[in-house]
Amino acid sequence: MKKALTIKTVVGGALASAFLSIAVGCGGGGGGYGGGGTIAPPPASPTPAMPTIHLNLFGTANGVFKDGTFGDVTGFTQQRHAQVLGLPPGTQVIITNNDSVAHTFNVFSAFPTPGPQSTATVPNGGVLGVGYQSGPIQPGNSTGVLTVTNTTGDLFIICGIHYISNGMRDGMIVQVGATPGPQATPAPAPSGMCKGYGC
Ligand SMILES: [Cu+2]
Known part of the structure; x- marks a missing residue:
């Protein structure tokens, strides 16, 4: 005044x-x-997105990551390109198929012997831990909300459809404070030719 x-x-x-x-x-x-x-008005505080595991094997941005513990991993990521998954115990998470074909997410305590792998659905009480099997997730579809097991350690993930044919497998580290590992470096697609998730 x-x-x-x-x-x-x-x-x-x-x-x-x-x-x-x-x-x-x-x-x-x-x-x-x-x-x-x-x-x-002050910007609305963004709602933190639920951690999401993306399935992508055939998209050109996928790549293969060579991991010291799990070997070559491909087809799974929490970011853009193939990587070892890392999630704290008890985290709520969803799995989304961003690929153009169906995949499954089967969880083991060690990689299974390659053979005819199961595509059966085993909900495991909604716990993303050893024994969980998503069953086929169609392109564009997601699982319901899952809860990462409270048992810390390494989990071994395969796709029941592409484990043998394409080596579609991954590791998942369950630890307090765990974050996803380094990402694969996909071969660069010609300009404008990158297709699918992660481009
Ligand atoms: Cu698959």
Whole structure:
């Protein structure tokens, strides 16, 4: 108010009145420019997205990551390209198939002997731990919300459809504070030719 009144003495007239009304409109909070218009509300705090495991084997952005513990892993990521998964125990998570064909997510305590792998659905009580089997997840579909096992350690993941044919397998580290591992470096696709998830 004080500032606006000072302006009035200098400028005078209708213009000063406009300044004065702005100052009043702002509640006298220090004046300043840009007042009188719509005050933008603070941005809504973004809702943290639920951790998501993406299935992608045939998309060109997938790649193969060579991991010291799990060997060559491919087809699974929490980011863009193939990587070892890392999740804290008890985390709620979903698995989404971002690929163009169906995949499964089968969990073991060690990689199984390659053979005819199961595509059966074993919900395991909604616990993403040893014994869980998603059954075929169609392209674009997701599982319901799963809870990562409370048992810490390494889990071994395969796709029951592409384990033998394409080596579609991964590791999943369950530890407090665990985060996903380094990502594969896919062969660069010709400009504009990258297809599928992670491009
Ligand atoms: Cu698969």
